Amino acid sequence: MSEATRLTLAVDHDPGPVMGFVRTLQEGIDDRDADRFTGRSPTTSCGPAPFGALVNGYDALHSMHTRMFESMPQGVRSRYDVEQLRFWRFPTDDVAITYVRRTSDCSRMCVATDSDSRP
Secondary structure, three states, rough: OOOOOOOEEEEEOOOOHHHHHHHHHHHHHOOOHHHHOOOOOOOOOOOOOOHOOOOOOHHHHHHHHHHHHHHHHOOOEEEEEEEEEEEEOOOOOOOOEEEEEEEEEOOOOOOHHHHHHOO
16 A cells, blocks of 8 residues: 555544534434434435334435434434544545534433334
8 A cells, every 4th residue: 555545533523513513413412402403414414214224315314314304203312422423534634533422311312213224
């Protein structure tokens, strides 16, 4: 692997934008607001659905989040914590790989339906 294609850690980047994104997720789930929760996702987003399915596209992702908030029992709280945040210089200088852990005070946060596993 040449030096040009080798992964290198970038330690001089500001974590503020990533932390702000995670804060927006937290605010969205705290307020049960699908618009805020999904709002900063690009139109080409994809995300996990219940039972490991993958939802493709902003509209499908937003629809899934709307159903999630509608089915969430009152009083259930989730928390988003950044466990790991690394900036890499490959393929560009501004790649952030972030592991965000979501924990819930309820093991059954939402009621899944057949449509939750389809885009």
